[in-house]
Amino acid sequence: MPTTDSELSPSARRDALKEVFVQAKGCMRCPELAATRKTVVFGAGNADADLMFVGEAPGASEDEQGVPFVGRAGKLLETLLEEVGLQRSEVFIANTLKCRPPGNRDPLPIEIENCRDYLLRQVELIEPTVICTLGNFSTKLLRGDPTGITRLHGQPELLTLGNRRVRLYPIFHPAAALYTPRMLATLREDFARLPELLALGAPEQPHRRELEQPPAIEEPPEIEPAADPPNAGEAAAPAQAQGAQADQLDLF
Numbered sequence: 001m002p003t004t005d006s007e008l009s010p011s012a013r014r015d016a017l018k019e020v021f022v023q024a025k026g027c028m029r030c031p032e033l034a035a036t037r038k039t040v041v042f043g044a045g046n047a048d049a050d051l052m053f054v055g056e057a058p059g060a061s062e063d064e065q066g067v068p069f070v071g072r073a074g075k076l077l078e079t080l081l082e083e084v085g086l087q088r089s090e091v092f093i094a095n096t097l098k099c100r101p102p103g104n105r106d107p108l109p110i111e112i113e114n115c116r117d118y119l120l121r122q123v124e125l126i127e128p129t130v131i132c133t134l135g136n137f138s139t140k141l142l143r144g145d146p147t148g149i150t151r152l153h154g155q156p157e158l159l160t161l162g163n164r165r166v167r168l169y170p171i172f173h174p175a176a177a178l179y180t181p182r183m184l185a186t187l188r189e190d191f192a193r194l195p196e197l198l199a200l201g202a203p204e205q206p207h208r209r210e211l212e213q214p215p216a217i218e219e220p221p222e223i224e225p226a227a228d229p230p231n232a233g234e235a236a237a238p239a240q241a242q243g244a245q246a247d248q249l250d251l252f
Contacts, residue, residue: 014047017125020118024098029114033099039066043094043122050198051090052128053077054119054138055173057097057107068093073174080174080191092126094119096138112141120162129202130156130194131166135173142168149173154190158203165203169194 008016025040041058044067053069061071069077078088097107097115119141123131133139136149142161143152152170159168171191177184 010048013125013127017047017122020121020125024118027098027114027118030099030111033097033101033111036102037099038063040098041066041068041095041100042098042118043092044068045088045092046090047092047126049090049092049126050129050202051086051132051194052092052094052123052126052130053132053134054142055093055095055134056137057095058100059104060100063100068095069174072178076174076177080187083188084191084194086194092122092128094122096141107137112137116141123166124162124164127164127202128166129200130197131161131168132194133168133170135176139170143170153186154193156193156197160206163206165205167197167200167203169197 021042024042027040028034041062045052055068058068059071062068068074077093081088081091096112096119098118099115101107101111131142133142133149139149139152140146142159149170149172153172154170156167156169159166169190172183172187174187177187
C-alpha cells in the first residue's frame, strides 16, 4: 500500500515541498502571467507549521523579491501575529496564485484553477492544523463556495483539503485595514482567536480508504494568450530571476 504524505517524516515532506516548488517555478499554464512575472512566489515560512495563511496573489514587491507579504500588508500581518504571541517564522504563508497578475488586477477564474493543485500539495505536505484564508479569493477557492468574507470572517469550520482535514478560519486580508482603518479592530478580534484554535490541535484525519491520490501536477491544455495583454511591455523582463529562485529554496 503506497505511503501517504502524513506518514512521511518532516524532512521528507520538506524535500517533497521543494520538488513542488521546482515544478511551480517553471509553470507556463497561464501564458500572460508567465510572460510578465519576474519570479514565481511559491511561499515562505515553517514547512512544518501548524498555522498556514493563504492570501490572494503576489504584488509588485513580492514579484521582485520572490517572498509573499513583504509590503505594508505583510508588516501588518507580522504585527497582528506578534500581538497574539506568534512570529512570522512559526507560520507558512502562501497565495492562491503564485504569479503576479499584471497591474495587480484580480486573479482570473482560470488562473485560480490552474494554480489550485500547487496550493493543495502545499497543504498536504506542510500539514497545518489551522488555515487562515485572507480575503475573498482564497476563502472561496478552499471552501468551494461563493459566500464572501464579510459573512464568513471569524467563523472556523472543519474542511478536508486533499488528504488533510484542517480548521479553516477565514479572516479579512490585512490590506483591507490599510484602506479602511476601522477594519483593524475586526482583524485584531479575529486574530485573537488563533491561539485558541491552535490549542485544539489537529482535527481527526480521514481514514486511508477515504483518501484519493494526491492531485497530480499535470499541464492542462495551453491557453491562448490575450491579443494585447495588460503591461505587455513587461514581457521583455526575464521570466525568472535565477538568484531569487535559488534563494527561495531556503525559505521553507
